[in-house]
Amino acid sequence: MANFGPIDTSVLYGQANHRSEDVLGDLDTTLTNIGFLGILQCGHIEIDTHLITTLVERWRPETHTFHFSVGEATVTLQDISIIWALPIEGNLITGVDIKWTTQQWQNYCHQWLGFRPNENAFKRSRIKLSALLDWLLNNTCDDESPFDAVLQEARVCVMCIIGGILCPDATGNTVSLLYLRHMEIIDEERPSN
Numbered sequence: 500m501a502n503f504g505p506i507d508t509s510v511l512y513g514q515a516n517h518r519s520e521d522v523l524g525d526l527d528t529t530l531t532n533i534g535f536l537g538i539l540q541c542g543h544i545e546i547d548t549h550l551i552t553t554l555v556e557r558w559r560p561e562t563h564t565f566h567f568s569v570g571e572a573t574v575t576l577q578d579i580s581i582i583w584a585l586p587i588e589g590n591l592i593t594g595v596d597i598k599w600t601t602q603q604w605q606n607y608c609h610q611w612l613g614f615r616p617n618e619n620a621f622k623r624s625r626i627k628l629s630a631l632l633d634w635l636l637n638n639t640c641d642d643e644s645p646f647d648a649v650l651q652e653a654r655v656c657v658m659c660i661i662g663g664i665l666c667p668d669a670t671g672n673t674v675s676l677l678y679l680r681h682m683e684i685i686d687e688e689r690p691s692n
Contacts, residue, residue: 535657537584538664596624597677604676611679612658613651614638625673628662631655654682 557565564571580587599607601618608626609615612634620630635656640649662674 534586535660538660541583599624607676607679611651611683612655613648622673624676625668626658626676627673628659629672631659631662631674635659650685653685654679657682 554565557567559566559571562571564573576587579585601621604621604624604626605615605618612631614634616626616630616634620627635652638652640652644652658674658679661678662668663671666674666678668674
């Protein structure tokens with residue numbers, strides 16, 4: 500995991516109450532290896548519509564910045580990386596829609612997620628978040644669970660994070676299974692910065 504603060508923390512008088520403390524503690528290895536533990540630890544975040552409206556009014560598309568009385572500001576990829584504890588190094592995640600049958604998607608989910616969703620859980624190469632959440636609520640891993648089952652549950656968690664928080668679609672109730680293709684191998688440790 501990246502180091503989000505200075506080596507000498509004595510210069511940070513408010514460090515104990517700072518957001519960076521939430522992403523540095525004792526981390527779950529599986530979700531750390533995937534790179535999504537910071538988002539999971541943040542929990543549910545209420546959307547402040549008044550704040551969003553204010554920011555929209557202050558956005559200047561010519562400069563891609565927000566204009567405030569104290570100056571200009573923008574959100575950078577590094578800001579997102581620090582706030583959500585997301586890794587930003589490596590290749591971009593892109594993909595082309597795969598024209599598989601529902602049965603092929605069911606087999607793929609069974610292999611990598613550990614369960615076979617029913618046919619109405621799919622919309623082409625997308626799966627309903629409700630199918631993932633239902634499975635999570637009824638199947639939890641414990642200390643006796645096989646390692647493969649832990650990895651499958653971690654993949655389901657990350658798919659819910661991607662579809663529900665990071666990259667929701669227009670309906671907000673499905674997530675592309677193309678993301679799953681990038682999580683087929685997650686049991687290797689991530690390099691730390």
